[in-house]
Amino acid sequence: MLAVGLMMLSAAMPAFSGSGGATTTLPETTPPTIVIGFVGGFVAHDSPKHGPVKLAQQIRRGVPKGSSHVQVFENRRRNQAYKTILRLLDSNHDGVLSESEKESARIILFGHSWGAAAVVMLARELRREGIPVLLTVQVDSVAKFWQNDSVIPDNVAEAVNYYQPHGMVHGRAEITAADPSKTQILGNYLVDYKKDPVDCKEGSWYDNFFTPGHAQSECDPHVWTQIEELVKQRVVQEIKAVAANPQP
Numbered sequence: 001m002l003a004v005g006l007m008m009l010s011a012a013m014p015a016f017s018g019s020g021g022a023t024t025t026l027p028e029t030t031p032p033t034i035v036i037g038f039v040g041g042f043v044a045h046d047s048p049k050h051g052p053v054k055l056a057q058q059i060r061r062g063v064p065k066g067s068s069h070v071q072v073f074e075n076r077r078r079n080q081a082y083k084t085i086l087r088l089l090d091s092n093h094d095g096v097l098s099e100s101e102k103e104s105a106r107i108i109l110f111g112h113s114w115g116a117a118a119v120v121m122l123a124r125e126l127r128r129e130g131i132p133v134l135l136t137v138q139v140d141s142v143a144k145f146w147q148n149d150s151v152i153p154d155n156v157a158e159a160v161n162y163y164q165p166h167g168m169v170h171g172r173a174e175i176t177a178a179d180p181s182k183t184q185i186l187g188n189y190l191v192d193y194k195k196d197p198v199d200c201k202e203g204s205w206y207d208n209f210f211t212p213g214h215a216q217s218e219c220d221p222h223v224w225t226q227i228e229e230l231v232k233q234r235v236v237q238e239i240k241a242v243a244a245n246p247q248p
Helices: 002-011 051-062 075-089 099-103 114-128 205-210 212-219 221-244
Strands: 033-039 068-074 107-112 133-139 156-163 184-190
Touching: 033 051, 033 075, 033 114, 033 221, 051 068, 051 107, 051 212, 051 221, 068 075, 075 114, 107 114, 107 221, 114 133, 133 221, 156 221, 212 221
Parallel strands: 033 068, 033 107, 107 133, 133 156, 156 184
Antiparallel strands: none
């Protein structure tokens, strides 16, 4: 099911010029795309063996220089991520976001486990400020007791969900749009690691023993490579859109 879904998702993507998007030039006045990731559990934001951290590194290397601001946070640091976004959008540094500054926002959010649920929570907080989000990506999303990670708010243009169904800890099987006319759900993609296991050499023995499916969702190269390409596509797509319609 994942293979079919990935082919459908790939077919929906515009052509990408390759590593770094070397053929695409970023206009100096173009605000960067803000790419925010969240790690799951109690993982540190800079732990190099975890999926969201690896993805952030790949994105930084794979998009045109200056085209994006990429940063990873612990899922409990959602407020810090929110303040970072507001600061980056405040182009004139007056401490207040104008309507034009909000409209210029190009934001991509991704996360794993609790970090995936944090993506939806942050998107809702941005909605309250009238700030749009280009894309949200959830990988084996696990909500805390007071959270709802299943409904994507209408300020999000596109959303995609990857999940595995096995074990004590497993992901949200379906996300839906609060307003389908405003948000396109790119897919809810099932990954079955009992049928197609992934070797998580960098995972802890605890995670691999007690929550093997959830651990494999974080190190699955097929899933994370697909997300990497999707994010790169959207970053370059935004550069081209701005270049085609420069602001006065």
